[in-house]
Amino acid sequence: MKQRPRFDVISLNFIRQSQPIYRRLLMLLGAAFALMLVTNTGILYMVRQTSAYTEIELKGHQTQIEGWRLISLLTDAETGQRGFMLTARPDYLHVYDNALEQLPGVLERLDGLVADDADLSARLDRIKGLYEHRRSLMIDTVEMTRSGRIGEAVGAIRSGQGKALMDGMRKEVSAMSASIDRRTDAATYAARWAQRMSLILSVVSGVLMVLLGVIGAGLVRRQIHDLLKAQDQLDRINSGLEEEVRVRTADLVRANEEIQRFAYIVSHDLRAPLVNVMGYTSEMEQIAGNVRTLLARLDDEHPGLVDEETRVGVLEDAPEAIGFIRASTSKMDGLIKAILQLSRDGRRDLNPQPLDMEQMLQGLVDAVAHPLSENNGRVVIGALPTITHD
Known part of the structure; x- marks a missing residue:
């Protein structure tokens, strides 16, 4: 007869087969988590780099705008200065005064934009020096014109000093703008490279995640297949389990009935000699009573005839022994009755x-x-x- 596999053997085999799959799933989850961590870290770094490059570009453009705004305002101031000198009309000074009023704010913004850049700060210092000379020259010529010294003012302009100062500032601003353009181009290239790397990282991580998902799905599918296989095996075992239980139950019932019959027979067989012992014990009690009566008559009629040992044996030892026999037989009788009752009932609550x-x-x-x-x-x-x- 072929022995069927037991439930615990099937469960143990299933657990042993499942452990490698569980370990692989945990490894896949760990790999997916590590991949996500690395990818997100890389993308975050690239985003920060792109933001930094964008900030460089923005600051560079703002510096260029403010630099050329400085030149534009100085040009406006020169226009107002020359118009006032040629016509002596005060309305030309509105343009002049407005430009001079805005120039300090432009220089202050330039200071803030290039404060952390040694090269641009040096150029800005030279621009400030040229600006101060040009500003002083314009103020002096305007004051000369106001005081009626037109010839001196015209002479100062014809000297070419103002033009030289403006040309020097334009040269420095152009050099500053060119330097910023080079940096902006490099930052733009780096930002585009960071964007491409972010895209590549995203694509690669997506592909790897899909691959890990496919592998994980395969492992899960295999696990489900093994689980269904074990379930099918258990179902096949269960199909014959009820019949086996019925057979074993019938065997137990027969064995129990045989035990009950045996207990009933043994109890009856034991009860017969026990009844005899109990009957003879009663007769011995009667005999002992008769002996005690006879002993009492002998003591009355013939004092000293019966010795002390016989007296103790008849009056004390014999009744005590009969009492022990009766107690033991009573106990055995109770046990036999309990066995008989159990054999009749089969079981009890x-x-x-x-x-x-x-x-x-x-x-x-x-x-x-x-x-x-x-x-x-x-x-x-x-x-x-x-x-x-x-």
């Missing part, structure tokens, strides 16, 4: 009852009183609690 431990132990001591007395033994029973038993 638990019936909790209180049990006096002192009384129970005293009965056990009484059952072995004879060997105890022969060996000078003594059993002392202390205070014991009452327990619940069946």
